[in-house]
Amino acid sequence: MPIQTINPYNNKLIQSFDALTESELEHKLAQAHRAYLSWRNEPVSVRAELLHKVSDIMLQRKNELAKLITLEMGKLIAQSESEIEMCASVYQYYADHAAAFLEDKPLEVSDGSAFIRYTPTGIILGVEPWNFPFNQVGRITAPNIVAGNVVMIKHASNVPQCAAMMETIFKEAGAPEGVYTNLFLPGDKIAALAADERVTGLSLTGSEKAGASLAEAAGKNLKKSVLELGGSDAFIILDDADIDLAVEKAVLGRFNNMGQSCTSSKRIIALEAVADEFLDKFKAKIIGLKVGDPLDPDTKIGPMVSEEAAARLAEQVDDTVKAGAKIVTGGKRIDREGAFYDFTILTDIPKGSVAYREELFGPVASFYKVRDIEAAVALANDTGFGLGGSVFSRDTDKAIAVASRIDTGMVFINQNVASRPDLPFGGTKRSGYGRELSQLGIEEFVNKKVIRIA
Structure with missing residues (x-):
């Protein structure tokens, strides 16, 4: 499969790149290993x-980098600019805190003394997704490079210009050759890389299928791996919630990045007492929005990442409706050139239907009305995913009690799930394992070496 940039706004090919040959790949591996030493x-x-320096360059070139995101995967330009700011903050965060995170950690022992010393391990391979083409790279790159590892990034094949640009930024910042390496490779080359003794850890953000494949390759070769996979986050609205706040955060949580986020608020679960009010206000916020060019700051509904993604989402919605679900608004492709799909709300979703059991990776909100907290928690947990979730209530203690019963890696109170450098990010169940960001992120691929003094 060619490595191509296709603009999802008009489905036109912008640029193509050649995949690395075997000899070119070996050269890059050798170079990365020398750099690590x-x-x-x-x-x-x-x-x-x-x-x-990387953070500073990204902020200086924010407009250029944001436009690249929008051209390659269709993100609204204001959201692309926000992504660059977030990514720069990740590099800044680890630059500011790495020394403290990597300090020796004393251990309490019965006699003598001991401590943990954090030491690097080698080449870390990151397999990264298209939906946040700079920020996702930053989350694996920043903590590992500052810890003394080097990274090789196999980026999604549909954002090659973003992939190449990140390597260019590191070079501009003065990184030695091999500290950061971009790999133009097809996915079927990952297993061979996992087997290479110079590669010591693997991290993937992407689909369950890709995650399972990488985990198999890593396990077969006794390599550490971290996986951040899909999600079907519950957004629970209790009967004492601030409904206007919940509506505001639901719109942001579900439709930001055209709903193409693992932590998007995909399942909205409202208690009966407030469900109708919420649904009416939620619908009113998303109808009549301007559809168009994602480079236009006034556009509110842009394209999805690709024609294939939009067609897949349409199929999932159609299958769910055939099973008995109702469309409150949207539910169709937008009749224009490009990978467009309308903002959509589904209700009366039957248990076991496509929308009930699968991740809808696009601008479709699944809305459920439940009788009480017990039913809300049961529904929230009735999924194989376990990435994030939200609980809305004016009673913080009650919200925390509900949050503690949800089987996910993260729960946000009175807010949609959002990524921050100082908060651990990761899930459980089919959403993966391990953590990115915060101090936990820097500890994933270092050796926690015990030094004992008699």
Whole structure:
């Protein structure tokens, strides 16, 4: 499959790239390994300074980088600019906090003394998705490079210009050759990379199928892996919630990035007492929005990432409606050129239907009305996914009690799930394992070496 940029706004090919040959790949692996042998010995301050420079360059070139995101995967331009700001903040965060995170950790022992020393391990391979083409790369790259590892990134094949640009930024920042390496490769080359002894850890953000394949390759070769996979996050509205706030956050949580986020608020679950009010206000917020060019700041509904993605979403919605679900609004492709799908709300979704059991990776909200908290929790947990979730209530203690019963890696109170550098990010069940961001993110691919003193 060619590595191509196709603009989803008009489905036109912009640029193509050649995949690496076997000899080119070997050259890059050897270069990365040589870089690691030197980079691991650099002081944390030197490694942190590189991240500071990367952050500064991204902010200086924000408009250029944001436009690249929008052209390659269709994100609204304001959201693309926000992504660049978020990504820069990740590099800044690890540059500022790495020294403290990597300090020796004393251990309490019965005699003598002991401590944990955090040491790098080698080349970390990141397999990254198209939906946040800069920020997702930053989440694996920043903590590992500042910890003394080097990274090789196999990015999604439909955002090759973003992939190449990130390598360029590291070079501009003064990174030694091999500290950051972009790999133009098809996905079927990952298993061979996992087997290479120079690669010591693997991280993937993407689909369940891709995650299972990477985990199999990593496990077969006794390599550590971190997976951030799909999600079907519950957005629970209790009967004492601030409904206007819940509506505002539901619109943002479900339709940001055209609903193409693992932590998107895909299942909205409202108690009966407030369900009708919420649904009326929610619908009113998403009808009549301007559809058009994602580079136009006034556009509110842009394209999905590809024609294939839009067609797949349409099929999922149609199958769910055939099973008995009702369309409140939307529910169709928008009649124009490009990978467009209308903002949609589904209700009366039958248990076991497509929308009930699968992740809808696009601008479709599944709305459920339930009788009480017990039913809300049971529905929230009736999924194989376990990434994030939200609970809305004016009673914080009650909201926390509900949050503690939801089987996910993250729950936000009175807010849609959002990524921040200082919060651990990750899930459970079929949503993956391991954590990105915060101190936990920097600990995933380092050796926690115990040093014992008699």
